[in-house]
Amino acid sequence: MNPLVDVRGLEYTYEDGSHALRGVDFQLDPGETVALLGPNGSGKTTFVLHLNGLLKGEGQVRVCGLEVTTGNLAVIRRKVGLVFQDSDNQLFMPTVLEDVAFGLLNLGISPEQAAVRAQSALENVGMALAAQRAPYHLSAGEKKRVALAGVLAMDPELLVFDEPTTFLDPPGQRALAALLTQLPQAKILVTHDANFALAVCSRAVFFQEGRVAGAGPVEEVISQFEWSFRSPAPSAVR
């Protein structure tokens, strides 16, 4: 079975010269759920932005059987659904329904069809009643669900979440975890929340200074790198 995500030797340097990725190898199979852990600035977010072509570095990036090139972006951005950390920046349309329909309209689907599919995507995340509301007035958890609906509506094969539990209170975190475990798509979760990773993911990859420093089952990675609040006093992480 071909991996859904196949990244080899990915390198990326930002405009200001910071060498954010120094040769990352990463594979993900269909249906798998993996957590990306690691300190701030270790390259986790930079890495995932390559998966739908927002950033272009050196090395090989294959997603859903396609090389990530300018010609493939339209297809890849349908197959890869990115849920950003700040939902406010993701829900940019005036109403919830229009936002969820945004991706569908870009795919060339007719407005009538897009409205129907958007409504059903909202039902799937339990936000059907919010269709005509303005995103500003939703709670953080509701916004996250609407953002997810907007991505799910496009029928993706891979879901990527950047720090999904930021702004969420514990009930919100539990609700999101429950929702995620029900979704069949492969998932990548960039997260600082070790408990959330444990609840949702089967394995984890630990980033450090632009490289993969370790990988394996979530508990093992967490204890290997002492990546939990309840760990003993951390020794220097090498």
Added chain:
Amino acid sequence: MHIPDGFLATPVWATLDAAALPALWLVARRAQNGLDDARIPRLGVMGAFVFAAQMIDFPVAAGTTAHLVGGALLAFTLGPFAASAVMAAILAVQALVFQDGGILAFGANAINMAILGVLAGYAPMHFLGSGRWRRAAVFSGGLLSVLVSAAMALAELRLSGVPSKILAPSLALFAIAALLEGAITLGVVEALEGIQPGFLRKSPQRSSFALGAAGLAAILLATVGVQFASAGPDGIERIANQAGVAYRAASAGSGWTAKALAGFAGLAAVYGICVVAARAARRRSA
């Protein structure tokens, strides 16, 4: 500076609405610059920034505070056409959603603040922009944008029959507000340079001679406007007679033609200068 409905005489608001229509269409086209809708999010968000920034109080003296208007700041950071587009959007939201500024008076407010104010704010940057005059350019840009907008507003009120005894003190207040706008704009620009050095220099702006000239024209028009606003009824009649326009005292409904003509004349002057300057610029670059 936002003129509500009910303050302007019908010939005045009608003329300005008619003049604002093509102006805003032009601004929209040039700001879009053939780049589809890609610019819209940034312009919208920066408009929200200016809107919100207008709520920050800057201490002035004895407990009074001032706030940023933002036309010049936008002109420096986004370029004059984008700045006009954003200011127009701000005015629209203020008028519709917050009932700040009239609907029939929208043309007047748009011309005063979104078009002439922005142009006047941009002009110093165009003529003095680089090198050691930069701080002066930023300061005077802020100052002129408020001064021009205010002068136009006062002139329009005068033209609508508001006695100059009321307007003259307002002019003094606006002059102070203009100085503060200059100071605040400069303060923010310097703070920005501290956060991201070279930011302003990086913003690509097609500085054209025509734009600079248009800015000057705006300032000129405003100077005329100021004189008009502060002139007593005799003074106005003298000016009007010299311009060959018969003027009647402001009583409801009469003097329609005279007022409309006066309004048109002013705006025609600005457009005329812009056209001439644009042609001159084309000849230069040819």
Added chain:
Amino acid sequence: MHHAVVERWSRGTSALHRRDPRAKIAVLLVYLIVLATAHRNFALIGVVLLLLVLAGFLVARLPVSRALARAAVVLPFSLAFAAALWLVGDPYRGLTLVTKAWLSALAVLLVIATTPLPLLVHGLESAGAPRFLLTIAQFLYRYLFVIAEETAHITKAAASRGATMRGLLGRRARFRAAAGALGVLFARSYGRAEDVHRAMLSRGFSGKLETLGTLRFRTADAGFLAVTSALLVGVRAL
């Protein structure tokens, strides 16, 4: 009164809410022009126009007294102007000015309170207003409250700086702090705009913003437009 209230009002279902926004815009313009050009018999016309607007609020099932209070936001400036006019010996002009300003604000409020902003924008666009400017206004509105909240946070921090310093030095310090706060806010807003753009690209944005709904002008709308306009013109002829 917080704007959230007006937004909630706009989602009502009365007969007035259901009218096509273009009809409401047209009627609003007729109303405003009638009001602006009224000179003879102004007192009578003013009363009739007030009654018409109040009737509108009743049909829309909206709280009249709260609407009157909200429209009173134009009063401070107008009253000051009117007072000045009274001092120079033209009280009648001042009175008409205040009345016109207040009635205009009421009429605009009625339209806003019965038309969700996205619909109003659609209406304006199909009536010929530049789409580019209108869409900027929509994004502006969407992020206005988000950035306003951010502003409140930042200014609280800035206000504490130089708060204890007195006199010119204190004012200078507070001025600098306020300018610094604006600078930070500018930078954050600019960054937010880039995030929004990235989120748009991630869902297939390729340059043109598509929208869902098309407006349909029905017989009821035509009837509403014709009857109300005729009524208003009749009032003007008084």
